[in-house]
Amino acid sequence: MDFNLENPLPFSHDETHLDTISPLFNIETYHMPSQTYLQNLKNSDFHINIREATISIILQISHPFDNPFLSYLAINYLDRFICFHSLSESKPWILRMIAVSCVSLALKMRKTEYSVTDIEQDGGTIFDIETIKRMELLILGGLKWRMRSITAFAFINFFVSMFKFKDLPLQQALKARATEIILTAQNEIKILPFKPSIISASALLSASHELFPLQFSCYKSAILNCSYVHKNDLLSCYNVTQEIAKEGYESILEMVSSTSTPVNVLDLQMSWSSDNEPIEEHTLLNAISSSSSGRQDNLTKRRKIIIHDNT
16 A cells, blocks of 8 residues: 555555554654654754754755655654664765665655656765665664654644545645645754644644634634644744744745735735725635745755755
């Protein structure tokens, strides 16, 4: 069965049903970095630098595949692996071998048409396939062969179902913005202590705060009342995702500041034409789509900057 980040386990066909979502909440902690690792990142610039350098290599070699979920999965493997295999030295060839192997494993799990032979190994030591396979086995052992990672994406549909959307395109717009926040948040060490489900809920709240400010309090109450959610953890994580979302959102504000284009759904709903008729629904959806595309362009640019600065 193909691995899907939104549906990581074979039996979880309906991610909104309690019988299928409960196991994900029960085992999500097995797919998180250890507390020791998090403490090392908190107290040591060396460990932070190691992580950032390896992530930069992962982004670099994943870029030609044009699939942000590939690098996301590879970075997930990286964090979970170096929890148990602390790197005492930062030799570039070691970091590159780990990065190449994490991307190779992610390619296999995603079952794309690409393989390890398609990974561009420029700018450093070139590893043969057998060397990469040996590194892959070491990573697999460190992860206890748990390759179907339980990530924030596994909980998106469950939390979105609480919002009771009647309009599918608006629901898709919310998921798209939350996805951008999750992808960006992965590189921020402040997000690592939180469970994937909490990250998912926080990203959706941040996205809804941007897109549906009038309904935000209702969405927040719905998630806070969920029995699977620890309220204090959610509020703490939400503060982090708000910081991350704000960076991307401010770039959109700059983009539209010189135009009359509304920047969120509330503005769109409050915009009226000259004859006092509400704005057409297709105009509303087109504007959301346009804003989402703009944010994705900025996300891509930021990733390119990271790659350029570290090559």
